[in-house]
Amino acid sequence: MNKDSKIFIAGHRGMVGSAIYRDLTEKGYNNIIVRSIEQLDLLNQNAVKEFFEAEKPEYVVLAAAKVGGIVANNTYRAQFIYENMTIQNNIIHQSYLSGVKKLLFLGSSCIYPKNAPQPLKEEYLLTDELEYTNEPYAIAKIAGIKMCESYNLQYGTNFISVMPTNLYGKNDNYDLEKSHVLPALIRKMHLGKCLINNDWDALKKDMDKNPIEGVSGDNSEKDILDIIGKYGIKQNNNTVNIELWGTGKPLREFLYVDDLASACVFLMVNIDFKDTFPENAKEVRNTHINIGTGKDLPIKDLAGIVKQTVGFTGNIVWNTDKPDGTYKKQLDVSKLNSLGWKEKVSLEEGIKMVYENYIIS
Numbered sequence: 001m002n003k004d005s006k007i008f009i010a011g012h013r014g015m016v017g018s019a020i021y022r023d024l025t026e027k028g029y030n031n032i033i034v035r036s037i038e039q040l041d042l043l044n045q046n047a048v049k050e051f052f053e054a055e056k057p058e059y060v061v062l063a064a065a066k067v068g069g070i071v072a073n074n075t076y077r078a079q080f081i082y083e084n085m086t087i088q089n090n091i092i093h094q095s096y097l098s099g100v101k102k103l104l105f106l107g108s109s110c111i112y113p114k115n116a117p118q119p120l121k122e123e124y125l126l127t128d129e130l131e132y133t134n135e136p137y138a139i140a141k142i143a144g145i146k147m148c149e150s151y152n153l154q155y156g157t158n159f160i161s162v163m164p165t166n167l168y169g170k171n172d173n174y175d176l177e178k179s180h181v182l183p184a185l186i187r188k189m190h191l192g193k194c195l196i197n198n199d200w201d202a203l204k205k206d207m208d209k210n211p212i213e214g215v216s217g218d219n220s221e222k223d224i225l226d227i228i229g230k231y232g233i234k235q236n237n238n239t240v241n242i243e244l245w246g247t248g249k250p251l252r253e254f255l256y257v258d259d260l261a262s263a264c265v266f267l268m269v270n271i272d273f274k275d276t277f278p279e280n281a282k283e284v285r286n287t288h289i290n291i292g293t294g295k296d297l298p299i300k301d302l303a304g305i306v307k308q309t310v311g312f313t314g315n316i317v318w319n320t321d322k323p324d325g326t327y328k329k330q331l332d333v334s335k336l337n338s339l340g341w342k343e344k345v346s347l348e349e350g351i352k353m354v355y356e357n358y359i360i361s
Contacts, residue, residue, distance in 0.1 A: 001029075001059055001102070001269050008033045008057035010042060010091055011064030015171040016106060016164070019261035020061055027265065033057055043083060048090040052098040059268065060095050060103040062088065062144075066137075069178050073134040084140035092147050096157050103159040104268055105148050107141040107288065109331060110134050111163060119294065119332040122163075122286045131326070145288050152273045153284060160273055162264060165292030165331045168350065169257030170357055174210050176231045182254060185244075185303055186355055189312035191233050192240040196314055209361075232319075240314035245322035248300030253330050255292050256350035259343040263291045266341045275339065292331035293343050302347075309351050 001007070007024065011017035012034040024032055033055055041047050042064055066083040073080055088105070095103045112120045113128035125145075130138045148159035168182045176184060187210070194203035204217030207224060215227040225235065232243030267289065276287040303316055336342075345353075 003028045004031050005029070005059055005101075006031045006033060006055070006057045007059040007061065008055065009061045009063060010035075010087075011062070013171075014063060014065075014067075015167065015169060015173075015257050016260065017061070017063035018171050019169060019257040020063060020264055023258065023261035023265050042087045042090060045086075045090050048094050049097075052094040056098055057095075058101050060091065060100050061264065061268070062091050062103060062105045064091075065106070069180060070133050072178060073137050074132075077136045080134075081136035081140050084137060085143055088140065088144040088147060092144070092151065092159065095159070096151050096155055101158060102268060102272070103148070103157070104264055105144050105159060105161040106264070107145060107161055107163045108137070109163055109165050109290070109292075109329060110138045111141050111145070114326065118328050119330040120290065121332040122288055122290060122335060125286050125288070149284065149287055152287075158273050160267060160271065160276060161288040162267065162291050163288050163331070164260050165253045165255050165290070166329075167255055167257045167260055169354060172257075172354070174358070176210075176212055181252065181299065182302065182306070182351075185306045186310065186351070186358060188231065188233055188242050189306055189310040190355075190359070191228055192242050192314050193310055193312045195233070195235055195240045196312070232317075236315070240312075241317050242312070242314060243317045243319050244299075244303060245319055246299070246324035247320050248298060248303065248318050250299050250324045250326065251296040251328045251330065252299060252302065253292050253294070253296040254302075254347055254350075255343060256345040256347075256353075259345050259350075260291055262344070263336065263341050267339070271339055289336050289339070290331040290333050291336055292333050293347075294331065294333040294337075296328065296330045297347070305348055305351055306355075309348075309355050 007029060009017050009021055009032060012021050021032060040051055064087050066080055109120065110131065112124050114131040115128055116124040145161045148161050151157045152159055172183045173179045174183045174187045176187065191203060191206060208217040212227045215223050234241050276289060277284050
């Protein structure tokens, strides 16, 4: 992949796609193609076909997807499987037809069975049943992996798949109705800090940036207190309590999204499909590559890091009546490390950069 190679990033506005765009730009790649959803509907087969015929990209990064948390995955099951499979099918097939030199497909660690041994090795794919709540999304991503493998084996294409761990970073989702654990912790503790400091200007600015259930900085102080109280941020005499679900004991792994982008670009430049399985393999399967740190920590420790970084001086209250979720979800990244890549940003450093970006954006 040369600096002037024509590279199409599908999903460039999302957290992952935008990070890959930044990484490529910083490394001097100068012929990157992007399209907004208004310019190109990836669900429209003819539109995708016409785009590939007109633009003829040499390399493709498939970061576009319909994503969401547990509630969204479980509620919109049909949309999650249909939209993700349709996007994948359109882009992967047209990449084959137009002779794309290499495609990178991004999946999710939820592809692994819910009861798989830890840490999660690539070989554990399809060895047991999936977690029910996100089964449609996981099946779509598994189909994407198998589509890439199958096109490589039948048509000689060079399509590779990567499975990231939990991500955080610039352009993350801080909507308390839908956000994942780390951005939710950052925002809750920031709002709690504003309350303790009686800094209503900062609090209203935050609410204007990310309204909660329609409540913004234009609403009354009572309305704001009521809605953030619904999400566990409550004034208590001269301090603030933040309620978090469960015991805080479950373990999670986190990767700074710019590190993910670095890994993806490294793989696009240095690794081909033939490098993802043993040379003498009788059956070619599980060619995808886990991307993560291989290190996890309890949610309670994560909350402590965020609390210190944000400067929240109130109390964290663990609601043990609420579920903990899966106890451990750690990726085995030995395959990635053996190919020559390792993360650079520590969790503490990453959270500090994310919070600094959050309060100035």
